[in-house]
Amino acid sequence: MENRRRRSISVIAGAMNLERLVSLSGEGTIFPFYHVVSNLSLPHMKHLYAYPDESQFEKDLDEMLRVFSPISIEAYLEGEAGSGSRRQMVLSFDDGLLECHQIIAPLLRKKGVPAIFFLNNDFIDNKALFFRYRASLLIDYLSKERGALSLAAKYLSVPEGQVGEALMMVTYQQQALLKALSQHIGIDEAAYLNENPLYMSTRQVRDLSNWGFHLGAHSMDHPEFFRMTEEEMVSGVKRSMQDIKERFRIDPATFAFPFTSDGVPEGVIDALLTGGVADVIFGTAGLKRTGKDRFIQRIPMESMDMPALRLLKAEYLYYLLKAPLGRNNYFK
Numbered sequence: 005m006e007n008r009r010r011r012s013i014s015v016i017a018g019a020m021n022l023e024r025l026v027s028l029s030g031e032g033t034i035f036p037f038y039h040v041v042s043n044l045s046l047p048h049m050k051h052l053y054a055y056p057d058e059s060q061f062e063k064d065l066d067e068m069l070r071v072f073s074p075i076s077i078e079a080y081l082e083g084e085a086g087s088g089s090r091r092q093m094v095l096s097f098d099d100g101l102l103e104c105h106q107i108i109a110p111l112l113r114k115k116g117v118p119a120i121f122f123l124n125n126d127f128i129d130n131k132a133l134f135f136r137y138r139a140s141l142l143i144d145y146l147s148k149e150r151g152a153l154s155l156a157a158k159y160l161s162v163p164e165g166q167v168g169e170a171l172m173m174v175t176y177q178q179q180a181l182l183k184a185l186s187q188h189i190g191i192d193e194a195a196y197l198n199e200n201p202l203y204m205s206t207r208q209v210r211d212l213s214n215w216g217f218h219l220g221a222h223s224m225d226h227p228e229f230f231r232m233t234e235e236e237m238v239s240g241v242k243r244s245m246q247d248i249k250e251r252f253r254i255d256p257a258t259f260a261f262p263f264t265s266d267g268v269p270e271g272v273i274d275a276l277l278t279g280g281v282a283d284v285i286f287g288t289a290g291l292k293r294t295g296k297d298r299f300i301q302r303i304p305m306e307s308m309d310m311p312a313l314r315l316l317k318a319e320y321l322y323y324l325l326k327a328p329l330g331r332n333n334y335f336k
Contacts, residue, residue: 006290011308013325014318022071022313025320026091029327031291033080034072034316035302037096037260040103041111047144048137048202051168054309058107064305064312065115068093071316076118077218077284081256081298096120096286096302098222098260100128102201105208113215121212122222122260122286125247129205130197134226135179137202138193139171142186152189159188176227206251213252220258221248221282230267237272242281256283260302264288270335273299287334291323294334301334 017025026032039053040046041061049055056064072093080094095112097104100123112119126132133141146153146167157164160171174182186193204212213219221244223229229237245259259276261268265287276282277298284298292301303319305312326332 007307010315010318010322011310013322014308014310014314017317017321018314020317020321022317022320023091025317025324026071029291029320029323031320031323032090032092033075034093034291035096035286035300036068036093036305036312036316037098037288037302038108038305039098040101041107042103048133048141051140051143051172052136053306055306058111060311061108062111065111065117067311067313068316069115069117074117077120077256077258079118081284094118094120096122096220096260098122098262099124099134099226100204100209100222102204102208105204105211109212109215109217112217118217120218120220120258120260121209122220122258123209123248124203124222124224124226124262125244126225127203128209130201130203132225133193133197133202135174135176135182136226138179138182138186139174141196142171142182142191143168145189145191149189155189156185159185175231177231209252213254218258219248219252219254220260220286221245222260223262226262228263229261230264234269234272237268238275238281241276241285245282258282258284258286260286261288265299265301289334291319291332292334293332299334 040049040055041058042055043057072091075092075094077094095117096119097108100121104121124134127134146156153164153167156167160167162170209219223240223244227240232240241259245257248254249257259282266289273285276285284300287301288304289301290303294301305315308315323332
């Protein structure tokens, strides 16, 4: 629903001046984020996100840099973000995918743009696979293997035409079903990851740190926090954060909720921030005021399959349209 509204608004916003929209909103610092950049058709991504190729990403980046000055999370926390009238951005990338090292970081280094790379602990070195990437891999494989599609339909007890939809509906708690289906139709996941690594290795992650980029935690294995108890939420963040701190000696300690921070109670956020678990926590709700300096909402840049400039115009216009209704506060 939110994306449909933003897409409709983007038609109007396209002709507007982004600098003017930023000035009217008073929200000068943005936190855009991506997952991947690639010229290839990635089986594990293509059914989930409309990711940019290298040319589009560089164009998007250049357009954002014409409006926003890039700053590091360290600079932001030190107060260099300044007043809302200053146009600045803190860029980030989720999931620790291989392209972060091969494509994204080299381009950012060339342009002098700092960024945060949020890592899922269990996926580093390709030791495991995010369940949604597994679903996308299955959908891609089944689209090419008719016999396997028939087997999958019988296994899931759905018509062949509904297999893809059924796979996309599998939750984190049900992910064993995806593993079992992979085995049932003869996919050797370990072999696939060995031959087609999706994630960065420990060495590659350390390269990012040595190049001056910030590393953050993104949960152990990308669960849906909104389905957890409060105790599970706190322990899940703590476990992921502590492990990333120990392995890569990061400071400040930053955590980005996988999927969304929606459904995580304000008390849990406060406990994480005041209890020393994380110095900064991020969500994915776009331009929103949380009332907490160190609980920050980011802008998903792959959510609507459009150039960055148009997407940001839509985001700002949407923010301005909601302002009179009091709907820009994250906590109601």
